Amino acid sequence: MRNAPEESRVYGLSRKESCARRARFAEALAQAVSNMFARDREYQGAKERKENTFEFSLALENARAAEHAAVHAYHDHIKKHGCRS
Numbered sequence: 001m002r003n004a005p006e007e008s009r010v011y012g013l014s015r016k017e018s019c020a021r022r023a024r025f026a027e028a029l030a031q032a033v034s035n036m037f038a039r040d041r042e043y044q045g046a047k048e049r050k051e052n053t054f055e056f057s058l059a060l061e062n063a064r065a066a067e068h069a070a071v072h073a074y075h076d077h078i079k080k081h082g083c084r085s
């Protein structure tokens, strides 16, 4: 069983991208991920302070959906364009 291709796909996000369009998708994905983590911290913080978490959970859900869409857009581009790096 070889897991190298899967690994390179995961770690490929941090590598220098040579396809400009793919680089933009990768950047958008990185932003979506960091936004999702930020919303998660806010949500956890509100929960710990025993504040109303409704708004925070909505923002987190939206951030998760955006991250999901960004992952799809990124992989979709690679699939259609066939670019390797």
Ligand SMILES: [Zn+2]
Binding pocket: 019, 020, 021, 022, 077, 078, 081, 082, 083
């Ligand atoms: Zn490409």
